[in-house]
Amino acid sequence: MVLIAVFGVALLIAVLVSGLAARSILSTSLLFLVAGALVGDGAFGLIHITADSPIVAVTADLALFAVLFTDGMHVSFPALRGAWRNPARALALGMPLAFVGMALITHFLVGLDWTTSFLVGAVLAPTDPVFASAIVGRKEVPARLRQLLNVESGINDGLALPVVLVLIAAAGPASGEAETSLSKIALELLGGLALGIVLPLVVNALVRLPVLGAEPKLQPLLPLATGVILYAGCHLTHANPYLAAFSAGAVLASVSPESGRAFEPLGEAVAELSKFVALLVFGALLTPRLFGDLTVGGYVTVVLAIVLVRPASLLISLIGTRFARREKLAAAWFGPKGFASVVYGLLVLQSGIPQGEEAYTLIAVCIAFSIAAHSSTDVPVARLFEVEDLVGIPDDADEDGHDGAGRSRPPGQPGRRPEWRSTTMRARDLAMAYESVRVDDDALEAARLMAEHQLPGLLVLDRDGEPKAILPASQVIKALVPAYVIEDPALAAVIDEKHADRLCEALRGRRVGDLLSDKATRPPIADPDDTALEVAALMAQARSPLVAVARRDKAGLHLLGVITASQLLQRLLGHAEPHE
Template identity: 55%
Template sequence: MDPALGLSFAVVLLMGVLISERASRTVISTAVLFLLAGFLLGQGMLGVITVESADPVVLILSELALFSVLFTDGMRVGVTDLRAAWRLPGRALVLGLPLTLVVTAVLAHYVAGLPWLESFLLGAVLSPTDPVFASAIVGRKEVPGRLRHLLNVESGINDGLALPIVLVLLAMAGGTEAGGWQLTEEILLGIVVGVAVPLLVLALERLPFLSAERHLEPLVTVSIGLLVLTICMATHANLFLGAFAAGVTIATVRPEFRDEFEQFGELVTELLKLAAILVFGALITPSFLFQEIPLAGWLFAVLALVVARPLALLASFLGTNLPRGQRIAAMWFGPKGFASVVYGLLVLQSGIELADQLFHLAALAIVLSILAHSSTDVLIAKKLSTTPG
């Protein structure tokens, strides 16, 4: 890693930790801090962080962070959890996700002028959500539990659901060397590895002569993640779907391991995400925002936030008894999260004809989303905490 990048991350991380308690009561968020720091330290401003989108560190860091995100997301949504309270998250996923994708694609075609295939690819990139960028909503007990559960379960699953769509559309656009059957094999093999490895390790752990000490139990889960990562890389299985499947398997078979791993896993995931957001911010330059993206692109990015998800969730929640305030909050808090960052980078490095334009539009929507959602979560959380229901 570039020493300047490492030092920048360490300094910004220290600053973020030291102001985190005060920032949690304001419109400032850690994600915004790292995004702005990356922007200011990047080549377009101070030139401290000198990374390009094609640099190996960008893709490697992003892939590791997304693997960790999907692994921990999967552990939030074991089969038992889904059965216990599926109605609202199910609507958001089964109806809301594809509707968000379609509405975003329509906007990309008619507003940004993209061809239909690339429009649907952009819609798939921007359809997952990440409430980590709206942590005051999902992390505050004052906010109604029904809403927190809805956003947590939805975000925990939609990254994994959107990924196969991104991969298939990217292959159709000529962005991967894998053909249809090979791509299917990679996806299925990733799921098989993600299910088989945890089952095998957890079966070994149950043997009477094999037992981890209490304080080392989180490392059992870490070892499962590392095994899935390395096996997927060695076999060319899809490591992201492997990560998600492994997390779901652990949460379903041994939920107590999920609880042991939770704090450690969240910290590791947060570190990787923040490092990737810092690098992502360094890729955003003033010329990127104000010269390379036309007015139609800005209009698309705004509409993707204020129209696509709200319209999709409005249709999805028809006939439910979710209170109006919670319904509006769920419609608004669909941040374009970290998965979208990595999916956008995958498109950029795929070499398809419109890769640069797609990445520019995705990056602008993500930046606007981080700024808008991370700046309004505290205010709306306070409002929800004083609203009955």
């Protein structure tokens, strides 16, 4: 009961200071972590929690599941199909580099054996964007950056688990519960993926039956019920719950967007509450003795893990991508260690392997330092992307003709539209990641990109990264077909298949800029605050299949994403009432 009372007080304080926290380096996550440390055995001793207490593993497990489930619901499959390369780079190259880099510094600075050092690297490899909410939760931040951080963190938890289990088995004699095999690990991962895909499809099929259907006020509970059943099912069948949670969230949002939108406020609240509970409990484990048991080399390792290993590994993986410099730096910095590392760290401690306690001490301190560092810097970094209205409360000017300090607004100067007062869909809410090329890119590669993703056109950027034109697929086809065939289509019948295969040679050595029509104009650009109807009017006026969404400031134009005609049509029709 004391734990519940402490949580209630901490929650009240967090709510009261959340507005200030959203505009400063103050962190509500850090508040719960410190509150847990103060009431634990290391300070006032109001609650008695140890690493082997069941509540530690349960709260961390639930928090990770809830966060991954809600994160999965933010994944857009159309956007992911068009921008899968960046998350793939982070997972296939960045994550292994971080894993190896962490193992090296752990071995040489802490003195753990090689197997245990690699085990520490595997435990600390997963990332958790929940401690960078001002970045991943804001539409003003480029969609491809948000997509990268979200997808990377949603998948790397599941990828790290089999490595952790194998290394625990290889580290030495372990308790019976820690024994595992490669076949068992593979079955758990496949089971989690299967449950995460099949269950949402079954639920969606049930909802669409004529005799069934959710009452509007109960519709937000449909994804919640799905998540509860999935969580229990994974633990009963020993399937991987984390891979299941992320995949289920993504599939449910894809097959039933209306359920995803209805569940979003409730889902975010559930994820926040579970996160706060887990942080409070984990904080109670952070005693002076724990910090005292870590050597100087251990603290150096912790610092290097946060400021060197993760940033360097991700920056290497993003070499050659189209990310702007500040986007790369933001992605490299935000690799916080979260609940997956807590769960896996407890597995290490409870396994009974040699050097297990030393490894857990290093892991726990690294997680605590990471939460403090990353949850306190998300707001300052968010401001680099022109995220000003961080809590939805206008600080410069409101709608009553006064600015934030009560001064009158000059006549004719529009006030800022406070997002929290309106449910109107804005351009920034519709913007999604979309494949783009630069004028100097290879034309043949651009054509292959268009064909691979079945795109009606590509957004062409100039050398400064600003939208220049739209390259329609028809223009690329025109460049492939010989001029004499265009003038007389009947001649196409006499071109054999072998010669037709050589048409792509017409693109070799050419640049994207060479394919643009002389009449090509700059694509329509919408302001992030434009409504869906304003975007539709702009698209119709320009007769363009897509509209770029960008914010302009003193530094230039910052592309946030793209709205396609099909996406906009789906949104407009989705709000139209069907005729009886």
